[in-house]
Amino acid sequence: MSTLLTIEELTKDYGSTTAVDHLSLSVKKGEIVGLLGANGAGKTTLMQMILGLLTPTSGEIILFGESFHKHRVKHLKRMNFTSTYSNLPSNLTVEQNLKFFAQIYAVKDAKRKIDSLLQEFEIADHRKSITGNLSSGESTRLNLCKALLNDPELLLLDEPTASLDPDIADKVRTKVRQVADEKGITMLYTSHNMKDIETICDRLIFIHKGRIVTQGNPAKIVKQFERGSLEEVFIHLARDGEIVEETDNP
Amino acid sequence: MNLNVIFALTRRYLYLYTRNPVRMIELIFWPSVELLVMGFLTVFIQKSSGSDFGSFIRFLLGAVIFWDVLFRSQQAVAISFLEDVWTRNLLNIFVAPVRTYEYLFATFCVGLLRVGLTVFILTLLAWLVYAFNLFEFEWSLIPYFANLMIFGWSLGMISTALILRWGQAAEGLAWAVPYLLQPFSAVFYPVSILPTVFQFIAWLLPSTYVFEGMRAGLAEGSMNYTYFGLSVLANLVFMVISGLIFAQTMKAARQKGLLTRIATQ
Numbered sequence: 001m002s003t004l005l006t007i008e009e010l011t012k013d014y015g016s017t018t019a020v021d022h023l024s025l026s027v028k029k030g031e032i033v034g035l036l037g038a039n040g041a042g043k044t045t046l047m048q049m050i051l052g053l054l055t056p057t058s059g060e061i062i063l064f065g066e067s068f069h070k071h072r073v074k075h076l077k078r079m080n081f082t083s084t085y086s087n088l089p090s091n092l093t094v095e096q097n098l099k100f101f102a103q104i105y106a107v108k109d110a111k112r113k114i115d116s117l118l119q120e121f122e123i124a125d126h127r128k129s130i131t132g133n134l135s136s137g138e139s140t141r142l143n144l145c146k147a148l149l150n151d152p153e154l155l156l157l158d159e160p161t162a163s164l165d166p167d168i169a170d171k172v173r174t175k176v177r178q179v180a181d182e183k184g185i186t187m188l189y190t191s192h193n194m195k196d197i198e199t200i201c202d203r204l205i206f207i208h209k210g211r212i213v214t215q216g217n218p219a220k221i222v223k224q225f226e227r228g229s230l231e232e233v234f235i236h237l238a239r240d241g242e243i244v245e246e247t248d249n250p
Numbered sequence: 251m252n253l254n255v256i257f258a259l260t261r262r263y264l265y266l267y268t269r270n271p272v273r274m275i276e277l278i279f280w281p282s283v284e285l286l287v288m289g290f291l292t293v294f295i296q297k298s299s300g301s302d303f304g305s306f307i308r309f310l311l312g313a314v315i316f317w318d319v320l321f322r323s324q325q326a327v328a329i330s331f332l333e334d335v336w337t338r339n340l341l342n343i344f345v346a347p348v349r350t351y352e353y354l355f356a357t358f359c360v361g362l363l364r365v366g367l368t369v370f371i372l373t374l375l376a377w378l379v380y381a382f383n384l385f386e387f388e389w390s391l392i393p394y395f396a397n398l399m400i401f402g403w404s405l406g407m408i409s410t411a412l413i414l415r416w417g418q419a420a421e422g423l424a425w426a427v428p429y430l431l432q433p434f435s436a437v438f439y440p441v442s443i444l445p446t447v448f449q450f451i452a453w454l455l456p457s458t459y460v461f462e463g464m465r466a467g468l469a470e471g472s473m474n475y476t477y478f479g480l481s482v483l484a485n486l487v488f489m490v491i492s493g494l495i496f497a498q499t500m501k502a503a504r505q506k507g508l509l510t511r512i513a514t515q
Contacts, residue, residue: 014507052344054507054510073347081342085513086342089262089333089337092262092265100261103261104255104258
């Protein structure tokens with residue numbers, strides 16, 4: 001598989017605080033990579049730099065074989081993003097929101113694409129509903145529809161199941177994995193829900209104080225650390241945070 | 251420049267108005283109330299003092315309508331940005347393939363439409379209640395309005411930059427910035443009324459030349475090209491300065507994480 005995203009020595013400083021510290025990684029095409037780490041570890045900062053919301057202090061982001069910094073808008077057409085911390089305008093209908101983003105991303109045959117996504121995420125009945133009236137689960141599914149509108153090659157998901165009950169979270173997880181498999185989408189996925197990471201991700205990268213402390217297949221990492229679950233590994237690494245040998249760094 | 255992106259953004263901001271009629275109050279109700287109150291106050295003062303009613307009320311009504319052109323176009327830029335902040339949609343916009351100037355241009359288009367609606371209502375009202383005909387300015391209305399709108403866009407960019415820099419706590423600036431300049435713009439009185447220091451500030455503003463030109467136009471019945479030329483010149487300077495301030499603030503916002511901070515507040 002070819003490499004879709006390469007990050008070289010990426011650093012983000014806020015004054016004397018280093019949020020991301022000379023971090024390097026690469027993500028292959030079609031791979032789903034989970035970013036794990038305690039609050040303030042640097043996961044969201046990393047994502048924001050990949051999305052162009054934040055300018056790195058130093059280092060380079062290579063996307064689709066080109067510098068992201070030099071081709072931001074061109075690259076953003078081939079990417080998408082959804083986060084539990086951003087919403088679609090609550091006072092527009094579901095359809096108006098999707099039409100708006102379809103036009104922004106220059107989606108061809110937008111009507112058919114919107115219909116198919118609404119059907120796929122089982123919210124077609126809400127097409128004319130005001131977005132603000134949707135439940136958390138419906139709203140998350142709508143955000144995913146928006147994120148998949150342009151058939152992104154790279155999809156960044158920031159805690160998409162954070163506000164969902166276990167049942168809806170499970171449905172969203174299953175759907176995300178299914179869509180990724182069907183369409184071969186490369187994903188970067190942050191979550192504090194270990195079930196998300198175990199179910200969805202091919203590889204996890206554990207970040208602590210802006211640096212990668214370990215990475216590899218979730219099941220192998222649990223074995224490597226001789227813990228009973230990923231959650232136990234998380235607690236251990238979040239409290240200890242020393243860099244360990246990577247299990248299967250690609 | 252991608253016109254599709256500009257059209258999509260403009261349409262989205264307009265959706266907000268059609269979805270929520272209460273928002274129309276801002277465009278119709280307040281300007282109308284202002285026009286009526288100022289108009290009736292002028293009638294009262296004129297009758298009490300026994301001075302020339304006709305010219306005084308024409309100056310004032312013209313000023314109210316002209317001021318609204320500036321204010322509504324400034325508001326379009328600043329409020330469109332705030333709409334994205336309030337609805338927590340800002341991140342979705344800035345991670346989409348939207349260039350900053352396309353985003354700004356869409357807010358300018360919204361301004362054009364907002365001004366069109368408000369001016370239409372005020373013109374109709376001024377004609378019905380006070381028999382004031384805005385079209386006595388004839389073709390000179392277009393350059394006057396264009397100058398005020400462009401200045402409004404400049405102020406909108408500055409207001410947005412300040413909100414971006416200081417966060418939602420500073421959102422009051424979206425309304426305050428134009429009023430900060432109103433006393434110096436000689437909207438309702440000639441520049442000569444102002445103290446000397448204020449006069450110096452007044453002549454730096456494009457709006458001052460438009461309002462002086464409007465009064466001269468009403469008094470003399472023809473357009474004052476000197477004021478028009480100076481207004482265009484001052485506008486160019488303001489547009490460049492506000493554009494640079496906005497671009498620099500956006501750059502700083504990406505460096506300091508201000509975009510994400512304001513979007514998730």
